[in-house]
Amino acid sequence: MSQMQQVERQLREMILGLDIGPGEKLTERWIEGRFGASRTPVRAALLRLETEGLVSRDGRGWTVSPINLAEIEQIAVYRQAVEAAAARLTATLEDKEGLDAIEAMLDSCGAGTPREEWHRIGTDFHVELARLSGNEFLFRAVRDAMTRLSRARWLEIRDEAASARAWAEHRSILAALRAGRGDDAAALLISHIGGSRDRLVASLQTERRGLRARGFAVIAA
Amino acid sequence: MSQMQQVERQLREMILGLDIGPGEKLTERWIEGRFGASRTPVRAALLRLETEGLVSRDGRGWTVSPINLAEIEQIAVYRQAVEAAAARLTATLEDKEGLDAIEAMLDSCGAGTPREEWHRIGTDFHVELARLSGNEFLFRAVRDAMTRLSRARWLEIRDEAASARAWAEHRSILAALRAGRGDDAAALLISHIGGSRDRLVASLQTERRGLRARGFAVIAA
């Protein structure tokens, strides 16, 4: 694997893992020293992360993209459009094996499962569902949207009830798909995404002061 | 404007304008010489054009992305999802000025208008409509989809009847939006996009032999 790809991957992990806070300044030379690569692969990695929305240009320099509540709301609308479309496609599939694999993913989360795992699988549910549609563009749209939401979801304060509710909704979406009821699945997804967004934005607005105190830039909606 | 942006813009224009054929190999050093910039900005430009889907990695090297009929069909489904969502948002707007501007765009195309202009405005109709929705992600999705379709649309053999029909459909979409009938506009858009796709794919399949003879790689659906 080339150094560019390594730098890109590691830097993405640090950003998504909040090891570098939203809104923090980045310099090419700091990254260079941090990862032991020269500026050429560092620049390439930054250019790609920019298209993912994880870093932004700040005048002449680089910044880890702040968390933007208005953006989160717009992403929800975008997700509703593309995930509903993907679900309608998936519902027409003969082969239900992909749905089994996704259901198994959900099953693997239980009482003792670490928070990290819930977060990852909660993301993968949506991404893998979109992948099943067979449409590369719908898939990439969902994957990229979930990547952009990842840090915000990580910072969200979720109670157990909310998680259980989300999982139940996931299961009913799968059931509708399995039965070939694409419109139902789409409607359930749209409602699920809307609910997630509302809880996410509310949580971040409540926590905003604390997050800023930790050095995390959170832009109001 | 930085050299990277200049190289990116000029190279994009050459690719979209078919000055470099779909499927052609690119070398960083050829681009370097062609545009009088060093490899650093050239590399940056290639990385960004790769995310737009205009160039692809071919093993170790670079290739102008071929025209891919399966991809065109997938993009149509993607467009139907995002443009319909954008239309529903736009229909709820109070301010109809944006729609006036788009209608004026359509009006500016007449009997003596060059083909280039029809192509540009036929694209901008969809992009500007998505922009009116106010959702940055829907807008970018439509803009990027239309960019990817641009070369294929340019190669399409369109008769006057097809163009007239497309323009009439554009106008009826605008009328529905103006009346606030978002669902009608969405349905009209979905049908319009489906029809465009069918004619586009059919035309390219018919012309495939000739296009290949001109050195244009066209991958079958």
Added chain:
DNA sequence: GATACCAGTTTGGTATACCAATCAGGGATA
């Protein structure tokens, strides 16, 4: 004490040298 300005430092932008992997082509061999 506030402000304007200046020098030194830092930063991204660019050019370029070097390397390893790859490719093309020609010649030796069966």
Added chain:
DNA sequence: TATCCCTGATTGGTATACCAAACTGGTATC
């Protein structure tokens, strides 16, 4: 004649030197 292999040229990947613009801190001036 067909095939294999070797060699030199080409290519993307990387490191790095240099530049101009932007920033920083301190100082002189009002």
